[in-house]
Amino acid sequence: MLTSFQMQSNYSFTESLMDRLREKSWLVGVLGVAMALAGGWLIGTMGVKGGLMTVGLPVVLAIVLGVLLEPRIGLYIYLNLSFLVGATRFLDADIPVGTGLDGLLVLTLVSTLLNGKRMNWKRLRNPAFYLLILWLCYTILEYFNPNAPYAPAWFYHARSFSLSWFLLAVIVSVAPITKENILLLIRTWLVWSVLAALWAFKQQYIGLTPAEVAWLAAGNDRTHILWGQLRSFSFYSDAGQFGSEMAGATLVSIILFFRSKKISSKAIYLVLILVLFWGFAVSGTRSSLFVILAGYPAYLVLQRKLLPILQGVMMATPILALLLFTNIGNNVYHIYRIRTALKPTQDESFLVRLENQRRIRTYMKDLPFGVGLGTSSAAGVRFSPNHWASQIPPDSWYVQLWIETGIVGLVIYLFMIAGMILCGIYRLWQIKDPWLFTMMIALLAEFIGIAVVSYSNPILAQFPTSTVLYITSILFSTANRWETQSKPHVMDLFPAKVPSYPIHGAFR
Numbered sequence: 001m002l003t004s005f006q007m008q009s010n011y012s013f014t015e016s017l018m019d020r021l022r023e024k025s026w027l028v029g030v031l032g033v034a035m036a037l038a039g040g041w042l043i044g045t046m047g048v049k050g051g052l053m054t055v056g057l058p059v060v061l062a063i064v065l066g067v068l069l070e071p072r073i074g075l076y077i078y079l080n081l082s083f084l085v086g087a088t089r090f091l092d093a094d095i096p097v098g099t100g101l102d103g104l105l106v107l108t109l110v111s112t113l114l115n116g117k118r119m120n121w122k123r124l125r126n127p128a129f130y131l132l133i134l135w136l137c138y139t140i141l142e143y144f145n146p147n148a149p150y151a152p153a154w155f156y157h158a159r160s161f162s163l164s165w166f167l168l169a170v171i172v173s174v175a176p177i178t179k180e181n182i183l184l185l186i187r188t189w190l191v192w193s194v195l196a197a198l199w200a201f202k203q204q205y206i207g208l209t210p211a212e213v214a215w216l217a218a219g220n221d222r223t224h225i226l227w228g229q230l231r232s233f234s235f236y237s238d239a240g241q242f243g244s245e246m247a248g249a250t251l252v253s254i255i256l257f258f259r260s261k262k263i264s265s266k267a268i269y270l271v272l273i274l275v276l277f278w279g280f281a282v283s284g285t286r287s288s289l290f291v292i293l294a295g296y297p298a299y300l301v302l303q304r305k306l307l308p309i310l311q312g313v314m315m316a317t318p319i320l321a322l323l324l325f326t327n328i329g330n331n332v333y334h335i336y337r338i339r340t341a342l343k344p345t346q347d348e349s350f351l352v353r354l355e356n357q358r359r360i361r362t363y364m365k366d367l368p369f370g371v372g373l374g375t376s377s378a379a380g381v382r383f384s385p386n387h388w389a390s391q392i393p394p395d396s397w398y399v400q401l402w403i404e405t406g407i408v409g410l411v412i413y414l415f416m417i418a419g420m421i422l423c424g425i426y427r428l429w430q431i432k433d434p435w436l437f438t439m440m441i442a443l444l445a446e447f448i449g450i451a452v453v454s455y456s457n458p459i460l461a462q463f464p465t466s467t468v469l470y471i472t473s474i475l476f477s478t479a480n481r482w483e484t485q486s487k488p489h490v491m492d493l494f495p496a497k498v499p500s501y502p503i504h505g506a507f508r
Contacts, residue, residue, distance in 0.1 A: 067111050068110070069111070069115075071111040071171055072176075074111055075108055076184070077104060078105055079185065079464075079468075082101065082463045082467035083196075083463075083464045085463040085464070101463070102164075105167050112174060119176070121174055123478055124174065128419065128478075129173060129477075131415070131416040132165060134412060136163070136165075138405070139161050139373065139405070140158075142370070142373050145372040147370070148372025149375060152374075152383070153384065155374070156379040157373040161405075164470060168470045168474070172474040179435070179436065182475065183439075186252070189249065189468060190252070190253070193245065194272065197275050197276055198275075199234045200282050203230065204282045223238070230284075232279075232284070233283070236464075237462050239283045240283075240285050240287075240459060241465060242279075242283045242285070244465065245464070246283060247277075247288040247453070250280060251442075251445060252442045252445075253269050254269075254273055255299050255442040257270060257273060259438045287453055287456035287457060290449070290453045291450060291452070292449065294453070295446055295450075295452075296312065296445070296449075297312070298445045299441060299445040300312040302428060302441055302445070353396070359392055360394075363388055364402065368408050369406040369409065370403055371387070371389050374404070377390075377393075377394060377400055389403050394458060395458070396454070398414075420473050421444070424440070424473075427479040431479060431480065431483055436482050443475060443476050447476070450465065
């Protein structure tokens with residue numbers, strides 16, 4: 001005979017949603033009446049076009065209703081749409097996907113508040129969340145920076161700098177996320193990464209679409225066609241972010257490969273490693289190699305076992321030796337590009353970056369709080385093109401932070417990143433469940449790798465990298481909440497069903 005706890009644990013995600021529908025029947029009625037009135041008005045005023053909009057209206061309302069009833073639906077839709085932000089280049093119309101994502105995130109937060117009785121608000125008492133609040137407060141104060149050439153530009157960078165991270169942190173912290181949800185997140189991320197790699201192969205070996213050609217002709221060819229060789233960018237914002245995402249997904253696949261027990265699972269991860277790593281290679285983004293060079297050693301050390309460390313060193317040393325001390329594979333352009341990443345002092349673009357940083361240093365010596373959010377990179381070119389901050393490319397996420405928030409802001413940000421990593425390590429070492437340990441160490445190692453590579457690429461606040469990292473940073477910094485009360489068990493990475501906490505039960 002099943003106990004109450006076991007019966008609740010068998011609730012599926014669909015059953016939970018149906019429960020919410022029954023509890024909020026009044027909301028269904030209100031939305032139904034609103035949909036009927038809106039449909040009649042659209043058909044009466046716009047004819048056929050209004051009819052088409054009426055057909056789509058129920059879908060939109062169904063999504064809104066689903067999000068309001070279950071915040072995890074909004075979170076999952078937000079994750080998927082984040083991968084499509086860069087794909088807007090394929091469309092003739094100017095669709096404000098970023099604004100739509102902001103609206104979806106706010107709607108998900110509203111859903112979290114409406115379902116507040118099911119949320120565990122005590123989990124906000126988390127050192128990582130406190131650090132994020134500190135950073136949020138600082139960025140808000142930056143709006144009043146007297147050195148900002150155009151104060152309203154603050155709104156264009158505040159979202160990516162801190163606001164989105166804060167809202168996602170609240171939702172992910174308190175929502176009843178299960179182990180099944182974590183597995184779905186990782187699988188979704190890897191599927192999108194494979195699709196991105198395949199599209200990059202199409203760009204590299206078959207050709208570009210007219211929209212992609214137009215995007216390059218608009219000035220992006222200067223950074224994406226080097227020596228007559230295309231740097232594939234897939235459907236991401238640019239080749240730099242695409243390469244870093246591919247390297248991050250490769251790192252996660254490597255970790256899952258080594259920790260998987262089944263031969264079939266290992267075979268799947270091996271294929272993923274090969275596909276994703278070559279996706280990184282065709283991006284031509286050399287510095288993205290450091291996602292793996294930083295994340296993989298972190299994975300080895302975090303296991304706190306001598307044998308895996310020795311095995312990892314024995315495997316990595318020959319590969320690095322081939323890249324550093326031989327010319328094997330130099331006839332393949334992509335391998336040559338990867339090799340040059342290990343010799344930065346011989347790289348002209350790296351030396352140019354150092355020179356730009358020296359120029360920036362002369363301006364920043366009397367600006368401890370920077371020149372305000374939205375002053376550098378694309379926003380700076382748009383709103384204050386004559387200001388020095390918009391005329392010197394930052395070429396680095398941390399340099400951009402330095403310019404816009406000053407040395408004070410950069411120190412606070414690095415303190416937050418380091419604090420989140422330390423919080424994640426502390427939580428990781430408390431975990432007894434092997435499956436949960438595997439998932440969290442993969443997410444933490446990838447976060448460390450992206451944090452390191454952000455020195456050379458301003459990717460940490462770009463979609464979809466920001467969405468993935470903002471979510472996973474809260475997952476691994478609250479990882480002990482999924483630790484089972486029973487004796488730890490070995491769980492395969494491709495289980496038929498991942499044990500999870502009950503949707504209506506108590507959460508740690």
